[in-house]
Amino acid sequence: MAAPAVGSGGAALTGRSLQRQLQRSNRLRRLQAAALVAPLLLYLLLFFLWPIAGMLWRSIDNPELRQVMPQTASLIQGWEGQDLPDEAVLASFAAELRQSYQDKTLAVAAKRLAYESPGFRSLMFAAARALPETPEGSWRATLTGLDPKWGEPLTWAIIQRAAAPWTPIYLLAAIDHRLDANGGIVAAPADQAIYLGIFLRTFWIALVVTVLCLLLGYPVAYQLAALPPRQSNLLLILVLLPFWTSLLVRTAAWVVLLQREGVINDLLIKLGLIGEPLQLVYNRFGVYVAMTHILLPFMILPLYSVMRGLPPHYMRAAASLGAGPVRAFWRVYLPQTVPGIGAGCLLVFILAIGYYITPALIGGANDQMVSYFVAFFTNQTINWGMASALGAVLLLATLLLFALYARLVGIDRLKLG
Amino acid sequence: MANEAYVRFVDVQKTYDGESLVVRKLNLEVARSEFLTLLGPSGSGKTTALMMLAGFETVTEGQIILDGRPINNVPPHKRDIGVVFQNYALFPHMTVAENLAFPLEMRKIPRAEIETRVKRALDMVQLAEFGQRRPAQLSGGQQQRVAVARALVFEPKLVLMDEPLGALDRQLREQMQYEVKHIHDRLGVTVVYVTHDQSEALTMSDRVAVMHQGRIQQIATPQELYERPDNAFVAKFIGENNRLFGTVRAVDGQSCTVAVDGGEVQALAVNVAGVGSASSLSLRPERVLINPPPGSCANIFDAAVEELIYHGDHTRTRVRTCGCDDFIIKVPNATGRLQLAAGERIRIGWQIEDCRALDMP
Numbered sequence: 001m002a003a004p005a006v007g008s009g010g011a012a013l014t015g016r017s018l019q020r021q022l023q024r025s026n027r028l029r030r031l032q033a034a035a036l037v038a039p040l041l042l043y044l045l046l047f048f049l050w051p052i053a054g055m056l057w058r059s060i061d062n063p064e065l066r067q068v069m070p071q072t073a074s075l076i077q078g079w080e081g082q083d084l085p086d087e088a089v090l091a092s093f094a095a096e097l098r099q100s101y102q103d104k105t106l107a108v109a110a111k112r113l114a115y116e117s118p119g120f121r122s123l124m125f126a127a128a129r130a131l132p133e134t135p136e137g138s139w140r141a142t143l144t145g146l147d148p149k150w151g152e153p154l155t156w157a158i159i160q161r162a163a164a165p166w167t168p169i170y171l172l173a174a175i176d177h178r179l180d181a182n183g184g185i186v187a188a189p190a191d192q193a194i195y196l197g198i199f200l201r202t203f204w205i206a207l208v209v210t211v212l213c214l215l216l217g218y219p220v221a222y223q224l225a226a227l228p229p230r231q232s233n234l235l236l237i238l239v240l241l242p243f244w245t246s247l248l249v250r251t252a253a254w255v256v257l258l259q260r261e262g263v264i265n266d267l268l269i270k271l272g273l274i275g276e277p278l279q280l281v282y283n284r285f286g287v288y289v290a291m292t293h294i295l296l297p298f299m300i301l302p303l304y305s306v307m308r309g310l311p312p313h314y315m316r317a318a319a320s321l322g323a324g325p326v327r328a329f330w331r332v333y334l335p336q337t338v339p340g341i342g343a344g345c346l347l348v349f350i351l352a353i354g355y356y357i358t359p360a361l362i363g364g365a366n367d368q369m370v371s372y373f374v375a376f377f378t379n380q381t382i383n384w385g386m387a388s389a390l391g392a393v394l395l396l397a398t399l400l401l402f403a404l405y406a407r408l409v410g411i412d413r414l415k416l417g
Numbered sequence: 418m419a420n421e422a423y424v425r426f427v428d429v430q431k432t433y434d435g436e437s438l439v440v441r442k443l444n445l446e447v448a449r450s451e452f453l454t455l456l457g458p459s460g461s462g463k464t465t466a467l468m469m470l471a472g473f474e475t476v477t478e479g480q481i482i483l484d485g486r487p488i489n490n491v492p493p494h495k496r497d498i499g500v501v502f503q504n505y506a507l508f509p510h511m512t513v514a515e516n517l518a519f520p521l522e523m524r525k526i527p528r529a530e531i532e533t534r535v536k537r538a539l540d541m542v543q544l545a546e547f548g549q550r551r552p553a554q555l556s557g558g559q560q561q562r563v564a565v566a567r568a569l570v571f572e573p574k575l576v577l578m579d580e581p582l583g584a585l586d587r588q589l590r591e592q593m594q595y596e597v598k599h600i601h602d603r604l605g606v607t608v609v610y611v612t613h614d615q616s617e618a619l620t621m622s623d624r625v626a627v628m629h630q631g632r633i634q635q636i637a638t639p640q641e642l643y644e645r646p647d648n649a650f651v652a653k654f655i656g657e658n659n660r661l662f663g664t665v666r667a668v669d670g671q672s673c674t675v676a677v678d679g680g681e682v683q684a685l686a687v688n689v690a691g692v693g694s695a696s697s698l699s700l701r702p703e704r705v706l707i708n709p710p711p712g713s714c715a716n717i718f719d720a721a722v723e724e725l726i727y728h729g730d731h732t733r734t735r736v737r738t739c740g741c742d743d744f745i746i747k748v749p750n751a752t753g754r755l756q757l758a759a760g761e762r763i764r765i766g767w768q769i770e771d772c773r774a775l776d777m778p
Contacts, residue, residue, distance in 0.1 A: 317506035319493040322523035
């Protein structure tokens with residue numbers, strides 16, 4: 001009886017130690033893998049994911065009033081919207097209004113309140129200048145005496161909203177909506193409702209450029225794939241040549257080519273095809289031409305890589321089965337290049353919707369894309385909430401398109417090279 | 418005879434670079450319902466000849482005639498020839514059934530009929546339940562069957578096969594050889610088959626054309642080819658073959674005498690230039706007798722056993738004789754066989770008819 005017990009115990013022991021050894025060797029391998037990936041992962045976290053998260057946060061962040069008038073901001077949250085806030089809230093408001101006027105920080109709060117209602121800026125500054133140190137009777141009477149607006153609950157409702165920790169107004173503005181007096185979401189007035197049109201324009205320009213790239217790039221990629229490697233490598237270098245010059249230079253070159261006294265107009269006039277110079281630049285046409293040129297390699301490369309991998313015997317098989325060249329192409333060749341088409345289109349489209357410099361230099365006022373307005377709010381008006389909100393909506397729309405693509409084509413069939 | 422030929426190559430030449438000919442003066446006739454194999458080593462021009470027939474390569478010179486009609490200028494998709502490719506070339510983005518339906522759709526056959534014909538073709542290759550799979554989900558043998566079915570489903574009169582079994586392992590290849598052969602027998606289509614595997618060619622074909630350096634060396638039935646090779650290349654390429662080199666001493670009608678190292682051999686004068694010319698003698702290993710009774714063979718020589726290799730059904734016996742030290746004799750492992758040992762000295766002999774005097778390779 002003893003012998004089998006010892007035997008099985010021994011087996012269990014070796015089994016356990018085997019498992020431990022396996023774990024140890026696996027752990028070492030996992031650590032090695034982690035160490036290899038860690039630098040890039042950290043880099044991505046720090047310089048890619050963190051800024052994106054920061055941008056998304058800024059699109060709903062609402063810090064101004066809470067910095068300038070911290071006490072009022074927290075007290076006014078207790079107000080239930082009936083009549084006017086308590087005397088304590090008004091007292092705190094008056095004190096912080098005067099204090100911020102002296103500290104010259106009032107402008108920040110006034111600008112933020114003006115996003116909600118344009119009249120606020122002058123209202124705030126007028127009150128700050130005229131406010132006495134002690135109330136005449138009550139603060140309520142004092143403030144109402146300065147401007148009847150201070151007696152309206154709406155005024156205080158706006159301050160309450162602007163003092164909340166976060167706000168939807170930027171995101172709403174990015175899709176042409178705003179909050180009405182009661183905090184309900186309504187469409188923005190027609191003269192301010194410009195962003196949906198800009199998003200639509202951005203996607204339309206990107207779509208046109210993608211289609212142009214596909215139409216121009218597909219035959220080139222096909223020819224490159226059909227040539228013997230030595231020739232195709234040489235031609236591929238020509239395709240990649242534009243990457244060796246900066247985007248700005250290439251864009252400027254298009255201005256030179258396309259302008260009224262440019263090479264193309266001169267040539268057409270000399271040939272007698274046109275009498276007057278054509279308007280080729282500072283309009284949509286120029287934007288399409290320049291962006292297609294710049295993005296074309298991103299279409300050709302994935303297409304080429306997929307086509308290179310397609311053996312010629314499929315087309316021969318199709319011919320032997322009775323398919324003429326055109327039908328063989330549609331039924332046999334094209335379907336097999338779908339992963340390349342998908343990758344190329346996705347790449348070009350996503351790059352195109354983020355374009356800024358090219359439309360800014362070559363386009364007219366009606367050809368500017370979302371990125372232009374992001375830059376405008378970041379650099380010109382310093383309204384980072386709005387810039388972030390536009391970025392967030394663009395990101396969301398891009399992700400939706402990507403999901404749609406994954407659903408239609410399948411993300412595993414994407415082939416980038 | 419010429420009128421009956423279904424496929425004719427008339428003086429066909431092919432060059433890719435304008436300098437060297439891949440196919441030279443090819444003349445070939447394939448009868449209706451025949452299974453003809455082009456057999457040769459790589460670079461012999463057999464695949465090029467097939468691709469010209471399929472229409473994928475242009476003919477540099479000469480003419481190819483299909484059913485009495487010159488087809489040099491007919492594009493491949495109008496030739497109505499089924500092709501089975503070496504790597505099957507099944508369309509990866511279509512299911513098996515869609516692959517089979519493809520040639521029928523190209524011929525604008527009604528939907529209902531396509532379905533019945535696809536089903537019949539799948540039944541023929543015993544893949545009835547695989548119609549909805551993709552080619553990548555099938556084994557090599559199954560893909561091969563689909564490729565054959567696809568080349569036959571539109572009922573072409575002629576089917577070309579370009580080393581279709583090359584990618585399969587040996588056992589499956591042998592099984593598929595019989596399957597393809599049976600399908601050919603049943604349907605009566607004309608098949609032109611290309612392979613470099615001689616056993617495949619001998620097993621399947623009605624006739625085999627052995628090609629080398631762009632030329633047909635010999636075209637004959639498998640038996641004829643094995644038993645009566647016309648020249649040294651065919652003798653060497655088909656089956657196993659002992660070769661002795663010597664000089665022709667005398668030619669007497671059908672037979673001749675060739676001096677080799679260690680004596681004179683009586684042989685059939687098949688392909689000799691005349692007295693005094695060099696010749697290679699071809700002798701099948703299974704036709705060599707060990708210790709024949711004196712006077713029973715025209716050729717009897719001394720030999721020393723060098724090596725014995727056991728092969729199950731026979732023992733390959735390597736001996737040294739007539740200045741050749743890799744002379745192979747196949748000794749069947751039958752009951753009561755002679756037991757040999759390495760180093761033993763024996764007598765070997767063969768008949769005149771089993772020894773063919775050929776050209777020098």
